[in-house]
Amino acid sequence: MSIEIKAPTFPESVADGTVATWHKQPGEACVTDELIVDIETDKVVLEVVAPADGVLKEIVKGEGDTVLSEEVLAIFEAGAVASEAPAASAASQASADTSTTDAEKVGPAARKLIDENNLDASQIKGTGKNGGITKEDVQAYLSNRSAAPAAAAPKAAAAPTPALNIPTGERVEKRVPMTRLRATIAKRLVEAQQNAAMLTTYNEVNMKPVMELRKQYKDLFEKTHNGTRLGFMSFFVKATTEALKRFPGVNASLDGTDMVYHGYQDIGVAVSTDRGLMVPVLRDTDSMSLADVEATIADFGKRGRDGKLGMDDMQGGTFTITNGGIFGSLMSTPILNPPQTAILGMHKIQERPMAVNGQVVILPMMYLALSYDHRMIDGKEAVQFLVTVKDLLEDPARLLLEV
Incomplete structure (x- = not known):
């Protein structure tokens, strides 16, 4: 048949x-x-x-x-x-x-x-x-061809004279057509910069409290949650969720001349794959536990590498978090993911001397970057949002108490 x-x-x-x-x-x-x-x-x-x-x-x-x-x-x-x-x-x-x-x-x-x-x-x-x-x-x-040496000339051709000093190596160029996914990513990134009044504000966060909490409970966490490992991203997702609730403008999007405020938090997490950057979305992060966030992100990463992410995984999203720190980036300016109006950039954790109560202390610090559309978000709101994320991460107990 x-x-x-x-x-x-x-x-x-x-x-x-x-x-x-x-x-x-x-x-x-x-x-x-x-x-x-x-x-x-x-x-x-x-x-x-x-x-x-x-x-x-x-x-x-x-x-x-x-x-x-x-x-x-x-x-x-x-x-x-x-x-x-x-x-x-x-x-x-x-x-x-x-x-x-x-x-x-x-x-x-x-x-x-x-x-x-x-x-x-x-x-x-x-x-x-x-x-x-x-x-x-x-x-x-x-x-x-790029790995092999230059092919020998036909016997009928005259051998080059030593005076020409022709190198024996080969300057190889490889031209590869851009995939549809890569072309779409390029188009969207250019449009984001051309069509938005993009501005970036920076801050830094002391990661010691989160690192100590993770060190203390990571084994128990993994055992309790069936092998799910406790990472840093879940803390950032939960801190961002709480900050989005306090500053709804950062969680909004632009539709023409309309400002659309979302009564929920769907956070996209940038995942690097062989085919390009993909941004699957965590749905309703306010109702997700740390374990839920970590398990879902791990699943996104695996399916992204295997090319198994579907359309539904990447549609929607009210805010995005990207982590260039896993590749060693110390500071960067993330580009907006339209129609969203803000994106948070995480970076490498680096020990630096910091002044604490009049003394120099070595602390594990991370630079945070918030890029935002100034048409929708004022500078005051953007800075306060980023400070809120910083405060929640430096005192993780506030995430549980919601204060």
Whole structure:
């Protein structure tokens, strides 16, 4: 029985997607729920799996092609096995080895890379069906070429004279097309800077109280909450939540000329992945415990690295926290995540000499940065918000008492 394999239903905010990678080729057997193809959208990579046991009969949309919601990607033959693939398909595959031209054996995504890098397709070894050249083959060829020394000149060519002093090495450039996700991130970041009156205010927080509390209870916390580890982010999320309740303007967003005040706190947490920066959202953080926050963030991080974050995970959000400190950043200016009007930047914890009651004391300090849209938030409100976060972190008991 033939089944049409279709693209997933995209949300209203996503117009279309791009076929990223075919994990199966025509004639190959599949089992139920086995990954067949990846569809890359502006926000996430969606996986399309086999609807049943059978054989992929025909690919309708090749790698690099743009697809719409529910558009047909391929034809699937349910119940068939690889050896039972249609005879016509087998015949065409057999003839491809002898009569198919190089152009016909190159997939759309691979052809795009070949053209952009001015490569000769005949020099690239194909690992696809019947020797077809895939995008991965081109990328491997580019990598090998950059690592290999310059190829020897043809025998007919005259050898260069020593006086020319031509270096034996090779200055290699690699051109890679920007992914849809990376292009969307770039577009949004530029728009955020162009369309907002962005300003950043800084403060610093003594992390010693939180570090001592964490050191005292981290083992008991992990044992009590089924292996969930106690980190610093949960303290920042809870302190930020309390500060957002006190300064609702920082938790608001702009919609044209309307200011939208949210009666809830949905905090996005920036997660760095191989595909780019993603911001999954913690929902209703006011009702979440420290353990809930840590477990959810850990799950976001794992699914982000595996490319499993969905559309629903990243939609919405009233405020964002980004932590450049995990990469060693001492100070930075975070960029707004529209339509939100503020974002909090965490940084590296660094021991510094501080004046405490007339004495110099070495304390673990962290710089905090709050970028905000001055159209919506006044400087006084932004500074008071950041000071509130600082005060709550330097006296964690206030989080429990809500004072």
